[in-house]
Each structure stands twice: as structure tokens, then as C-alpha cells.
Amino acid sequence: MHALIYKEEGKPLVYEECPDPQPKDGEVLVELKAAAMNHRDVYITQGLYPGIKTPIILGSDGAGVYEGREVVMNPAMNWGDDPHAQSGDFHILGLPQNGTFAQKVAVPANKIYDKPAHLSWEQAAALPLAGMTAYRALFTQGQCTAGQKVLISGVGGGVALFAFQFALAAGAEVYVTSGSPEKLAKAKEMGAAGGANYKEDNWHKSLLKMSGGGFDVIIDSAGGDGFSNLLKTILPGGRIVMYGGTRGKINGLSPQILFWKQASIIGSTMATDAEFKDMIQFVADKKVEPVVDQVFDLPQGQQGFDRMAAGKQFGKIVFKVSE
Amino acid sequence: MHALIYKEEGKPLVYEECPDPQPKDGEVLVELKAAAMNHRDVYITQGLYPGIKTPIILGSDGAGVYEGREVVMNPAMNWGDDPHAQSGDFHILGLPQNGTFAQKVAVPANKIYDKPAHLSWEQAAALPLAGMTAYRALFTQGQCTAGQKVLISGVGGGVALFAFQFALAAGAEVYVTSGSPEKLAKAKEMGAAGGANYKEDNWHKSLLKMSGGGFDVIIDSAGGDGFSNLLKTILPGGRIVMYGGTRGKINGLSPQILFWKQASIIGSTMATDAEFKDMIQFVADKKVEPVVDQVFDLPQGQQGFDRMAAGKQFGKIVFKVSE
Numbered sequence: 269m270h271a272l273i274y275k276e277e278g279k280p281l282v283y284e285e286c287p288d289p290q291p292k293d294g295e296v297l298v299e300l301k302a303a304a305m306n307h308r309d310v311y312i313t314q315g316l317y318p319g320i321k322t323p324i325i326l327g328s329d330g331a332g333v334y335e336g337r338e339v340v341m342n343p344a345m346n347w348g349d350d351p352h353a354q355s356g357d358f359h360i361l362g363l364p365q366n367g368t369f370a371q372k373v374a375v376p377a378n379k380i381y382d383k384p385a386h387l388s389w390e391q392a393a394a395l396p397l398a399g400m401t402a403y404r405a406l407f408t409q410g411q412c413t414a415g416q417k418v419l420i421s422g423v424g425g426g427v428a429l430f431a432f433q434f435a436l437a438a439g440a441e442v443y444v445t446s447g448s449p450e451k452l453a454k455a456k457e458m459g460a461a462g463g464a465n466y467k468e469d470n471w472h473k474s475l476l477k478m479s480g481g482g483f484d485v486i487i488d489s490a491g492g493d494g495f496s497n498l499l500k501t502i503l504p505g506g507r508i509v510m511y512g513g514t515r516g517k518i519n520g521l522s523p524q525i526l527f528w529k530q531a532s533i534i535g536s537t538m539a540t541d542a543e544f545k546d547m548i549q550f551v552a553d554k555k556v557e558p559v560v561d562q563v564f565d566l567p568q569g570q571q572g573f574d575r576m577a578a579g580k581q582f583g584k585i586v587f588k589v590s591e
Numbered sequence: 592m593h594a595l596i597y598k599e600e601g602k603p604l605v606y607e608e609c610p611d612p613q614p615k616d617g618e619v620l621v622e623l624k625a626a627a628m629n630h631r632d633v634y635i636t637q638g639l640y641p642g643i644k645t646p647i648i649l650g651s652d653g654a655g656v657y658e659g660r661e662v663v664m665n666p667a668m669n670w671g672d673d674p675h676a677q678s679g680d681f682h683i684l685g686l687p688q689n690g691t692f693a694q695k696v697a698v699p700a701n702k703i704y705d706k707p708a709h710l711s712w713e714q715a716a717a718l719p720l721a722g723m724t725a726y727r728a729l730f731t732q733g734q735c736t737a738g739q740k741v742l743i744s745g746v747g748g749g750v751a752l753f754a755f756q757f758a759l760a761a762g763a764e765v766y767v768t769s770g771s772p773e774k775l776a777k778a779k780e781m782g783a784a785g786g787a788n789y790k791e792d793n794w795h796k797s798l799l800k801m802s803g804g805g806f807d808v809i810i811d812s813a814g815g816d817g818f819s820n821l822l823k824t825i826l827p828g829g830r831i832v833m834y835g836g837t838r839g840k841i842n843g844l845s846p847q848i849l850f851w852k853q854a855s856i857i858g859s860t861m862a863t864d865a866e867f868k869d870m871i872q873f874v875a876d877k878k879v880e881p882v883v884d885q886v887f888d889l890p891q892g893q894q895g896f897d898r899m900a901a902g903k904q905f906g907k908i909v910f911k912v913s914e
Binding site: 503527535 | 676677827846847848856860
């Protein structure tokens with residue numbers, strides 16, 4: 269087969285021929301039609317991820333065909349028995365084992381699910397990792413239900429966009445933040461009730477005003493010094509779910525606001541197999557269409573890495589896989 | 592009747608005669624046998640509480656007799672309908688309405704409960720506010736169950752001691768922190784599996800070692816710069832419940848630790864009426880005996896305020912009320 273291979277640390281990825289994956293016991297070989305990028309892939313090529321090894325075929329997200337069946341794959345391996353947290357053996361497809369930026373990938377047979385029929389290959393490939401992360405953060409940890417007010421920070425990112433779309437599909441009133449006026453405008457076109465630019469002064473006061481007092485659920489992946497202002501926008505009994513920390517450590521957080529509001533700050537990453545299954549069903553039922561930022565042919569995959577590293581995308585960057 | 596009255600801001604409390612409380616519709620008059628202090632009472636006399644007015648009879652905790660029945664009172668008024676958070680009308684007995692540092696107090700009829708039979712008047716008076724706060728923090732918010740590892744920080748305080756005793760009574764393995772070697776020793780006599788002095792370097796590493804890897808539940812009322820080290824001792828999926836913030840704002844908190852561990856930081860204050868009822872039942876069933884630090888006769892109540900302001904107490908400071 270051919271694959272986009274990360275051959276040497278710090279060097280561009282190379283599309284070239286390599287041996288087909290050899291499925292181990294309990295694994296199946298999926299012929300990929302599309303794959304999608306995550307920040308994780310970029311972090312690995314930047315040396316910012318634990319356990320990096322080369323050569324490696326990156327990629328956690330993919331959709332393809334197994335014995336005539338159209339499937340998507342759950343990239344989360346060895347979660348373990350505790351629904352509250354992943355086990356020490358947990359890992360993600362695409363490091364240490366070879367991933368989806370290839371014509372074929374070997375995955376455990378219990379990690380493949382029917383592709384929702386309304387999705388194109390590109391849309392289906394965009395779904396797994398970001399979709400499952402958003403689903404657990406929003407519903408399991410955030411306890412989002414119809415009619416609630418929800419804030420999604422940094423709405424351009426893959427997980428944030430799924431959280432935004434899932435919250436809308438669940439009947440919530442959804443607000444967003446972004447540092448980009450263009451991304452705020454796109455979110456409003458898609459159904460956001462309002463949005464604020466976190467680069468402007470008093471953005472949290474704007475959000476309090478437009479939402480009529482704050483949010484039941486906030487989904488954040490920034491942290492940093494702005495986080496203490498986010499806490500000011502949570503309603504009594506509300507939940508702030510964090511699935512990332514791109515702005516670094518949190519400073520100036522008030523215990524008094526937290527306990528008097530009976531608010532929670534809840535960490536979340538990835539999802540259980542049961543949540544993955546529920547997420548696929550939710551997407552099929554609600555006809556959610558993943559937002560695809562741009563599609564590159566897999567041989568030109570390095571261009572996708574460059575685009576994501578520049579942070580320009582709105583939605584998922586997808587690779588089309590050809591025979 | 593006679594009462595310990597806070598007559599003028601900044602002045603010592605005065606024990607003197609004053610009119611009996613006049614119960615409003617739905618209220619009953621309880622003849623008090625004992626009352627107990629909370630930090631709230633001291634904060635009010637220090638001008639560190641919202642809505643201070645004088646003259647006022649302070650005191651949220653009390654036990655006494657209503658029509659021959661031995662009762663304790665729930666001091667939390669107007670929680671409202673949402674179990675997740677108190678309403679905007681919520682307030683606590685002892686400000687704005689007159690409290691328990693008196694021979695008689697008027698309370699709503701639905702706020703009195705049978706005194707657990709194994710408790711003295713002084714022990715029963717020590718129970719309500721701190722007991723209900725500890726109960727909600729530990730069980731509702733912290734989801735503490737038998738066999739879990741639990742850490743209680745600052746074990747000398749009233750809420751912390753109840754959380755400690757309740758966790759032991761629930762079958763948890765309980766660890767403590769304190770800045771005082773004497774308080775750590777007392778907690779170990781009472782059943783603590785281990786303890787660490789937070790004034791020593793690497794106290795959190797000691798806790799990790801002695802607990803064999805960390806805690807399912809942490810109950811904290813400090814916050815401040817030490818909080819980020821507490822987060823390092825939480826187990827995957829664990830809960831840190833905060834009911835205070837005596838050390839001020841939290842700095843240096845790592846989003847990455849929070850989300851990778853799927854940990855939660857949960858604010859908690861006071862409790863619902865249902866939780867108060869459950870707490871009284873739990874204390875009766877498990878024969879929990881509140882720790883009484885020292886008993887003063889109510890006319891000498893100012894001495895109790897001085898003792899609490901100095902932070903020397905281990906357990907509750909109680910006032911004995913005589914006819």
C-alpha cells in the first residue's frame with residue numbers, strides 16, 4: 269500500500285509505498301476512503317507529545333470499507349473498565365501503532381461501526397476523535413440537556429465545533445467565543461444565539477448580557493488567565509468542562525465564586541466505547557453534518573499539517589485516500 | 592429573655608436582657624439548651640460578611656426544646672427548588688434574622704428535627720451548619736463511598752472534622768492535612784490513616800506515598816497557591832470539593848492534569864433540606880459524636896469569639912445556655 273509516513277523527527281511527511289498492515293488476532297484490515305487530522309498529529313510532528321517514535325503512520329480518524337461494509341473506526345484503545353477515567357494502558361490509534369494516513373489500517377474488530385448513511389466519506393472521517401471527545405465533554409461531563417444555555421469557547425477547533433453542533437442538535441441555546449470575527453460570523457450562520465471575541469475587553473460581560481445571566485454548561489479548551497472570567501459567566505450549579513489547555517495554567521481562580529455558585533470544573537478527554545457508540549447513533553439520528561474545512565489528497569498531506577499549524581481552519585482538515 | 596447581642600460594629604458582644612422573639616406565621620419558639628459558633632459569626636464581627644446590621648443576635652447552630660421535644664434546627668433558609676444550587680433568597684439563621692446565641696429563637700416549624708438520642712446538648716448544638724456542609728460536600732458532591740481514599744485538608748476546622756468523621760463512618764480510608772502537629776496527632780487518634788503538615792516541603796508527595804497513589808475524594812477549604820499540589824494527589828476520575836477559600840485565589844492550576852485525569856473541582860456550600868435530614872439520620876445511625884473543642888457559658892460568649900479568631904480550636908466552640 270501507500271501511506272503518508274512521518275519518517276524522521278522534524279522532517280516533512282513523505283507519501284510512499286510501504287508494506288500492508290498485518291492484522292493481529294482480533295484485528296481487521298479496513299480499506300480507507302478518507303482520513304482526518306487532529307491537533308495531536310501536529311503536536312507529534314512538533315515533538316510536543318509523549319512517546320514519539322519514527323517511522324510512524326500518523327492519523328487517528330478514518331472511514332473506509334471492511335468486507336463491503338462502510339465503516340468508521342473508534343480510535344480510543346484500552347479505555348478499561350471504569351467509565352470515569354481511562355486506564356493506564358489507554359492509547360490512541362496513530363501512535364504507537366500505525367494510523368489512518370494510509371490506504372489501509374489494522375484495527376481491533378470491535379472498534380468498527382457502521383458509517384452514518386447521511387455522511388460523505390470525508391464527513392465520516394472527520395467524526396471519530398473530535399466527535400467522541402465533544403460528546404463525552406458535553407453530555408456525560410457537562411450534563412447538557414434541551415433548553416440549557418451553553419457556551420463553547422474557541423469555536424473554530426474540531427472538538428469545539430462538534431460540541432457546538434451537538435448542543436444545537438440537543439436543543440440547547442448555544443453561544444460561542446473566538447478570537448476571529450470570521451469564525452464568530454460562521455457560527456452565527458450555523459445557529460449560534462450569540463458570540464463574543466475574547467480578544468476584546470469585557471468579553472465575559474458581553475456574554476453575561478447577551479445570555480441573560482450566564483450559562484449552564486461551558487466547554488473550554490483554553491484555560492489560562494481568561495479562565496477566571498469564564499467562571500464569572502457560569503450559572504449556579506453549572507458545569508465548566510475542560511478538554512484542553514492551549515493557554516496554559518489557570519491563575520486567579522476564585523474559590524468563593526466556585527463554592528457559592530456550587531459550580532464544577534470537570535476535566536474530560538476522549539470517551540468510552542459506549543460513548544463512542546452513542547455519539548455515532550446521535551449523529552445518525554440528528555443528521556449532524558461534520559464541518560469539513562478543506563480536503564487534501566493524501567499524497568499532499570503535508571499541506572494539511574501546515575494549515576493546522578497556522579490555526580486557520582474552521583472545522584476538520586480531511587485527507588482523501590485513493591487507490 | 593437574655594441573649595449575647597452584637598450591639599455595635601467593632602464592639603465586643605454584650606449579654607443582656609431583650610424581648611422574646613415573636614414567632615411569625617409558620618414559626619415556632621425553641622428554648623435553647625446550647626448553641627455553637629461558626630467562622631461566619633466571627634467574620635460578621637470582623638466586618639467581613641455581606642449585609643451586616645446591628646443590633647443582631649448571631650448564631651446559626653443550636654439545640655433545645657420545643658413543646659417537650661428535644662430538637663436541633665436546620666439553619667439554612669429558602670434554599671429553593673433546585674438541588675444543585677441555592678436560590679437568590681437563600682440565607683442563614685443568625686443574620687439577617689436573630690440567631691441562637693440566646694435563650695430562645697424563632698424558626699420555621701419545618702426546620703426542627705429530633706435531636707439524635709446519643710448526643711449531649713453541647714454535641715447536638717455543634718452539629719447543624721458544619722454537619723450539613725460536610726455532608727453535602729462529602730457525599731452529594733464528592734460521591735464518597737466505602738473503601739475510597741479520602742483526604743480532608745485543614746482538619747482542625749468544624750466542617751473539616753465532620754467531613755473526616757463522616758468519611759470514617761462511611762468506611763473510607765481517610766487522610767488529613769493540618770499546619771499543626773497536635774491536630775495531626777489528634778486526627779490519627781480518631782482514626783486517620785495518615786496525615787501531612789502542609790507547612791513542610793513536599794507535603795503532597797508524602798501524601799501520594801502514604802496513600803499509595805492518591806485520593807478518590809479531597810475536601811478542601813483553603814484554595815490558594817497550595818491547591819495546584821492538591822490536584823497532583825487526585826486519582827483518575829476523582830473529585831476535589833471546595834467549600835471555602837481561606838488561602839485566597841488559586842494560581843498555577845494545570846488544565847492538562849485536570850483533563851487527563853478526568854478530575855473534577857466541585858464547589859459546595861451548605862445543603863438542601865433533604866441533605867440536612869439525611870445528615871441527622873446518618874449521625875444517629877452511625878453514632879457520630881461531634882468534636883467539642885470547648886464550652887463557654889453564653890454570658891462569657893465573647894471568649895469563644897476570641898478563641899475562634901485565634902484559630903486554636905480543634906472542633907466546635909459551644910455555648911451553654913442556662914435559664
